Amino acid sequence: MNAPVTIDDKQEHASPHERERLVVIGNGMAGCRAVEEILSRDADRYAITIFGAEPRVNYDRIMLSPVLAGDKSFEEIIINDQSWYDDNGIELVSGDAVIAIKREAREVVSASGRVTPYDRLLIATGSDPFIIPVPGHKLSGVITFRDLDDVDKMLTAAETGGHAVVIGGGLLGLEAAHGLSLRGMKVTVLHLMPTLMERQLDEAAGFLLRSELERRGQTIITQADTAEIMGDSHVTGVKLKDGTEIDADLVVMAVGIKPSVNLAKTAELEVERGIVVDDDMVTSDPAILAVGECVQHRGACYGLVAPLWEMCRALADFMTSDPSGYVGSVTATKLKVSGINLFSAGDFSGGDDTEDIVMRDASRGVYKRVVVKGDRLIGAVLYGDTADGSWYFDLLKRQEDISDIREALIFGQAFASGGATLDPDSAVAALSLDAEICGCNGVTKGQVVACIDGGANDLDSVRAGCKASASCGSCTGLVESLLSISLGEDYGGARTVTPMCQCTSFTHEDVRRNILEKELKSIPQVMQELHWTTPDGCASCRPALNYYLLCAWPTEHEEDPQSRFVNERMHANIQKDGTYSVVPRMWGGITTPNELRAIADAADKYEARLVKVTGGQRLDIFGIKKEDLPSIWADLNAAGMVSGHAYGKALRTVKTCVGSEWCRFGTQDSTGLGIKAEQMTWGSWMPHKFKIAVSGCPRNCAEASIKDLGIICVDSGYELSVGGNGGIHLRGTDFLCKAETEEAALEYIAAFVQLYREEARYLDRTAPWVERVGMDYIKGRIVEDEPGRKALQERFLFAQSVHQKDPWAERVAGAESHLHKHIAEIRPFAILEPA
Amino acid sequence: MVEAKWIDIGPVEQLPALGARTLPVQGGQEIAIFRTATGSIHALANKCPHKDGPLSQGMVHDTSVTCPLHNWRISLLTGEALGEDKGCVPVIPVKVDAGRIYIERVAALAGVA
Structure with missing residues (x-):
């Protein structure tokens, strides 16, 4: 760490009194690293004094999580022990914080009243934990996660077990939660945002992380807005704004950090979010420099360790008269939670001119996404398999041209370095005959090829013949490659089915079947398990998935308002x-x-x-x-x-005529049946809008024959017909059956609606659906199969017991109120009125 | 201290992920503030270049918003219509600082007499 020093050098700087006096405020990672870098360049240039607020030597703050988790001891994370200060002639003033900088006099004053003059001052005060100022935040048992004292408090609390609530589901909060959980506490993580670590992870990776932490026994509550920390002297619980109360013997606030700038601000240095520095890390006062988490450089503040090393190098170059300039950092994140592999780097917010390459391997729990802009890699998120993280980070930092390896980029370094441009067919051709093609049904390449040789000439016949691609369907591409290799020009090409949208190769039917078979219950889960090729879907698949999930799991589905039109x-x-x-x-x-x-x-x-x-x-x-x-x-x-x-893909209206109550031609109480039908069916979400009409006689004043479901009353009962449409393509209904009583008519209506809800594609009206599946099929399910009909009716009524709620009343009671309010209002000159 | 060049319009949490809210400007053009899945914040004039649809009511995905009236897709980064459609809506610079959203004063007040 010291550069070799010659005798001559020593003689040039004869006595400490002739050296420039460098005072460093902050004995943390940044302050000490800066000093190390300066010493390694010119060991004798400065007489150095370091002030530290904590009463101990310099340690590696990012290793506090392993100390909490019991993977390391404090001694193991010390960076510089007392002998380092002694050997380098550095005066360490620990446990005595600097409280003022007197710029005119060029001296600093410490809490104990000590006055120390400087020629150069280096501010490395780091950052402070952000405390949410909710009632109760000062109770005993409410702590932050910033230094060794905090870790000691957590370890003491953990000795007696009990409940810990960690507020903040970012990097720090999750590491604290992991440590406390390993130490035997029951841990609940509260996170304000919908996904964990949303700054580093996209929704898909955040979902996987959450599932794994829940599997390990932590309780994760997202969109949790803390209202109050409860307790008289010691914390007893946390209350959320939605009224939920959670028991707590310990609360850890890990919602973020803010640059520690008070000292600089009081000294009237230029401060915005952090202390403003130039590329040489010089503040608005040329005699004062700053480095680390307390600074703001080119508009950016950093809370990770890697940028700090780069800042310290630039600072030391400048301070030893060889300025190199700091240009900002690209950062990468790894979560230090054992057994969870997670990596993120660069910019993965996407954009018009960027392209996402996504690979999901549901069986191994792997999600990889790289973001490419032009011929450059600009961001990466990896979950489950992070072996290539450093390779991606290197490509990203060096801004290397990746056009040659683009096709293979997502498969990682070992694969991409093979060099050959990847033709999917040749990659499949290169597989051995016993390589597994279909994981669900354990079908090898040899078996698929044998099936094709035996006469199968398209996907469906392969599926029928050897079951490959017949379950989840994710190996469809591989099977099609094998068809194309084996049959050459005889292969008719990929099947003509239309996928749901450009985000997937699955059809609507495939997706719905998988949701049921694999018990998929959330949109990110569907996207992961079914290998979605985009990170958060599109305006076309998101509403469809939201519908399919609510239809499949009426009681468990959590509504996603952002996936609604x-x-x-x-x-x-x-x-x-x-x-x-x-x-x-x-x-x-x-x-x-x-x-x-x-x-x-x-x-x-x-x-x-x-x-x-x-x-x-x-x-x-x-x-x-x-x-x-x-x-x-x-x-x-x-x-x-x-x-x-009237706005929903739902039952719109039941149109009626006045029927036998008033009309001289009326045969039955069409109005009464219409009201009953509407009361049974309102509030039900469907693939598209749905209209019913009931006419009291064959004159059909309610125009029942162009509705999704029309009922025409006759003397002997009710004639039901379906699949009509008065829209762009006029279509009359097809006759379904006749019911003798109102009760029977309502049973048919419920069964038909439920069959439509369960089997039609999202955005299909009944007309195209009826034409596609045919009336024979519908009659088979509704008319001829009585137990089936009753089961459909039962499922419909059960879903209605959940969905039949007036959404207006819910909104009036305050639900989703932000949708109806402005975020703020700008009034020129008077400026601002928060909503 | 944040310089007067920027106007504080409130905390980031007031915006749902993949959602948007409106910011009326007295005497000027209403602004839509968007938040993407990755948490980035963007602001556009709340008017589709096609037929003035309120973009704030559209569906946000990736870094674009689909207009609720006729499904034009507009880039949150450049304000330009994507795909086959042609047109552009003003982008208003925003930044997030310590959990609060700031909008650039001059651009926000553009057009105010």
């Missing part, structure tokens, strides 16, 4: 000018004077620009601002009306 997110119909229209439900098209008065009052109060009777016999109030939606709903709720779901 605007109308379903806002529970109103967006109009071309950005306002909304509001349609209250009117059962069977029946209304009352009271309801009409409430609608008229609301139209006046919210300055509706139009009220219109819709094609489905409802009233549509136009021109409502998104901010006013919760209040107009509250007013309509008060008059007994609920959401009409």
Whole structure:
């Protein structure tokens, strides 16, 4: 660490008094590393004094997590022991913090009153943990995770076991949680964001990490906004803004760090988020330099260790008269939790001119994503297999041209260095005959080839013949390569089925089948297990997946509002000018004077620009601002009306005629049946919008023969027909069956709706679905199979027991209120009014 | 200290991931503030270049937003329409500092008399 020193050098700097006096504030990693770097360049140039606030020698702060987890002792993480200070003639003032910098006099004052003059001053005060100022944050038992004292407190708390709550699911928080969990505490991690470590990980990797931590027994609560830390003198629990209470004997706040800048600010140095430094690490005062987590360089502050080394090199070069300049750092992150391999580096936020290459291996729990811009790698996220992390990081830092290895980049260094440009077919051709192609069914390449030789000439016949690609389908590409290699020009090409969207090779049916078979319960889980090729899907697959999941798992599904189209997110119909229209439900098209008065009052109060009777016999109030939606709903709720779901892929309306109650031709109570059908079916989410009509006689005034489900009453009962559409392609309904009673008619309706919900593709109306599967199939399931019909009805009614809630009432009660409020408002000159 | 060049518009947590919120400017053009899955924050004029659709109500994916009216895809980085469509919406510089969102004053007030 010392450069060899010659006698001559010593003579040039005869006595310490003639050396420049360098005072370092901060005995942490940055301060000491800077001193080491300076000493290695010119050991005798400065007379050095280091002030440290902690009463101990310099240690490796990033190794505190292993100390907490019991993997290392304090002695093992000491970087410089007392003899280093002694041997280099450095004066260490530990346990006595500097409290003021007097720039005019060029001296610093410490807490004990000691005054020390300097020629050059180096500020390396690092950062302070960020404390959320919620009630109770000063209770005993609430600590941060920053220094050895914190670790000691955690170890003491862990001796008696109990519950620990870690606030913050970033790098530091998860390492604290891991350590406490290993020390025997029951750990809950609270994280404000939807995914863990969202700065370093994308949603997919964050999901995998969460699953693994939960498997290890930690409780992870995301989108957890801490309201209060409870307890009289010692902490007893944490309360969230949603009212949840969690027991706690220890609370660790690890929500982030902020540059420690108070000293610099008081001395009136230029400070923004950190102490502003130039490329030589010089502050706004030429005699004062700064380095480490306390600085802001070219607008960036760093909280990781690697940039610190680079800053210290530039600083030492400058201070020994050989300036090189610091240009900023590209950072990489690894989580120090044993058994979890996770790496992230660079920029993975994506963009128009960037390309994502994603590889997922569900069976090994691997997720890899590299982000390429032009011919350069700019970011990487690896989970499960991080062996190539340093290789990617190196490519990224050196900005190496990767165009030659692009095709093989995602497979890692060993593969890409093979050099050959990858043709998927030749890679498959090179596999040995006993290489496994289909992991689900254990089918080897030899068996697939034998099957093709035996006459199979397309994917479906291979699936039928040897079961390869017949389960999860992720080996479909490999099987198609084998078909193309074996059959050459005779191969008709990849099958013509259309995948769900460009993010996947799976069809809608494949995805739905896998959701059920593999019990997939969340969007990120589907994307991982089914090898999605984009990190967070697109506007086309996300709403479809949200629907498929809620249909498959009505009680367990967690709604993802960001995967809903605007109308379903806002529970109103967006109009071309950005306002909304509001349609209250009117059962069977029946209304009352009271309801009409409430609608008229609301139209006046919210300055509706139009009220219109819709094609489905409802009233549509136009021109409502998104901010006013919760209040107009509250007013309509008060008059007994609920959401009409006129905006949803859901049951829209049941249109009726007046039927036998009034009409001289009416054969049955069509209005009554319409109301019953609407009351059974409203609130149910479906692949697309769904309309029902009930006509009281074959004159068909309710236009039942162009609805998704139409009922025409006749003297002897009810004729049900399905698959009609009055849209772009006019289509009359096909006859389904006849029911003799209302009860039987309702059973058929429930069964048909559920079959449509379970089997149609998202965004398919009933018309194209009926045409694709055929009426014979539908009659087979609904009419001929009575137990099947009853099971469908039962599943529908069960889903309805969960979904049949008025979304307007929920919003009025405050749910998702941010959707209806501005984030803030700018008023020029008066400037700002937070919402 | 943050220089007066930037206006503080509130904490990052007020924006849901893959979501957006609006920032009206008195006498000027309403701004939409977006947050992507990776947490990056972007601001565009809240008006699709196609037919003035409110981009804040669109679906955010990767670094683009799909307009709720006619499914135009707009880049959050450049404001340009992606794919076959042509058009561009103003991008307003934003930055995040210590968990708060700041918007550039001059660009935010563009067009205010």
